[in-house]
Amino acid sequence: MELYTGAVDKGLEGVVACTTAISFIVDATLCYRGYTIEDLAEHSNFEETAFLLWKDKLPTESEYNEFKSHFVKGMNLNAEQVKALQSLPFKDVHPMAWLRTAVSYMALWDSDSQSIDEEGRQRVSLRLAPKIGPLVALLERTRQGKEYVPPKENKSFAWNFLYMLKGEEPDEEMVKVFDTCLILHADHELNCSAFAARVTSSSLSDIYSAIVSAIGALKGPLHGGANEQVMRTLLKIGSVEKAEEWVKEALARKEKIMGFGHRVYKNGDPRAKILRGMSESLTKKTGQSKWYEMSAIIDKTVQKEKGLLPNVDFYSATVYYSMGIPLDLYTPIFATARVVGWLAHIQEQYSKNRIYRPRGQWIGKEGLKWVPFSERS
Numbered sequence: 001m002e003l004y005t006g007a008v009d010k011g012l013e014g015v016v017a018c019t020t021a022i023s024f025i026v027d028a029t030l031c032y033r034g035y036t037i038e039d040l041a042e043h044s045n046f047e048e049t050a051f052l053l054w055k056d057k058l059p060t061e062s063e064y065n066e067f068k069s070h071f072v073k074g075m076n077l078n079a080e081q082v083k084a085l086q087s088l089p090f091k092d093v094h095p096m097a098w099l100r101t102a103v104s105y106m107a108l109w110d111s112d113s114q115s116i117d118e119e120g121r122q123r124v125s126l127r128l129a130p131k132i133g134p135l136v137a138l139l140e141r142t143r144q145g146k147e148y149v150p151p152k153e154n155k156s157f158a159w160n161f162l163y164m165l166k167g168e169e170p171d172e173e174m175v176k177v178f179d180t181c182l183i184l185h186a187d188h189e190l191n192c193s194a195f196a197a198r199v200t201s202s203s204l205s206d207i208y209s210a211i212v213s214a215i216g217a218l219k220g221p222l223h224g225g226a227n228e229q230v231m232r233t234l235l236k237i238g239s240v241e242k243a244e245e246w247v248k249e250a251l252a253r254k255e256k257i258m259g260f261g262h263r264v265y266k267n268g269d270p271r272a273k274i275l276r277g278m279s280e281s282l283t284k285k286t287g288q289s290k291w292y293e294m295s296a297i298i299d300k301t302v303q304k305e306k307g308l309l310p311n312v313d314f315y316s317a318t319v320y321y322s323m324g325i326p327l328d329l330y331t332p333i334f335a336t337a338r339v340v341g342w343l344a345h346i347q348e349q350y351s352k353n354r355i356y357r358p359r360g361q362w363i364g365k366e367g368l369k370w371v372p373f374s375e376r377s
């Protein structure tokens with residue numbers, strides 16, 4: 001077998017690892033199942049987008065109503081689950097670490113958790129995807145010493161997430177903004193976490209194991225963990241006046257500026273453009289335009305100094321901050337949305353599976369012989 005070594009130690013840059021019909025990036029355009037992200041952000045909602053990603057078509061009205069009803073009902077955690085999850089340690093635990101364990105734990109209540117046949121996959125997906133947000137909300141309420149809030153069946157996923165998090169009915173504009181964030185984060189071709197999910201499912205392991213792998217991959221600051229770091233950076237800089245100087249100094253120290261750069265987009269991330277507008281209007285609405293102004297200066301300076309453009313994580317940070325969401329929940333919220341993309345990838349992987357098993361190029365020592373301690377230095 002001839003080995004391709006062109007991408008060795010380059011993070012598989014430019015390597016096509018599989019065929020996919022879920023989402024596609026061309027230049028600065030992102031499409032889910034053939035629909036542009038701008039179109040979906042303007043007209044769709046998270047439940048409909050999940051249906052689209054899973055079923056490869058927009059739902060009819062009756063399909064949509066049925067799917068939405070199942071999806072929202074699927075948000076509820078039963079009393080036994082709530083009690084068990086509340087007993088998990090959470091002090092000094094990052095919510096992504098808690099979430100990774102909580103998702104793994106949820107498999108123990110799912111009698112279908114080991115089934116990967118077509119019907120089992122559908123049942124597990126519809127049970128697991130709507131639970132990620134409620135798990136995040138439960139963690140937040142538990143660490144605040146507050147009770148679990150069950151979802152309301154006649155409301156949307158976005159509405160319910162904010163309600164379950166804060167315990168009060170959310171502002172409709174915030175719901176719309178949050179719903180759009182969920183759409184924008186729902187899938188992204190063969191990103192690191194989707195690939196991790198596909199690698200795990202390629203051994204014909206179960207869906208929960210694949211989602212736990214994906215959560216672990218998303219957690220890192222080079223992937224989903226960047227959104228939290230963006231807001232920490234803005235808070236550290238502190239004022240609009242210091243922003244430009246801070247960027248120049250950080251670049252001179254060869255530091256990476258979180259929320260900038262992308263492996264695939266070289267002409268800008270289309271999601272960042274939509275989020276920038278949302279950040280501007282939301283920070284204005286909440287009287288915190290300073291964070292948008294600071295972001296805009298950082299954006300301009302990084303482009304000028306380094307030629308890098310913002311990615312999805314840059315402006316989503318100030319959107320979540322304006323919504324009063326704790327910083328360490330930004331990446332779990334990314335997972336709340338991305339889980340539907342992961343599940344689409346897992347389903348696609350099972351449907352035409354061959355185990356992922358690349359090769360390593362040997363650069364180590366050869367021909368050594370074992371010797372006893374007395375002969376070792």
Ligand code: COA
Nearest residue numbers: 221222223226255256257258259260261262263311312313
């Ligand atoms: N700030 C400063 N410099 C950056 C940068 C950033 N955010 N992103 C990339 N660069 C620089 C690198 O230092 C490198 O410079 P060099 O050639 O002088 O060494 C060059 O741009 C190429 O970057 P590289 O890290 O090799 O690109 P990649 O394709 O491997 O990584 C990211 C892509 C997204 C991981 C990378 O841009 C990054 O770390 N960004 C910050 C984290 C982030 O926002 N992640 C969320 C992604 S959606």
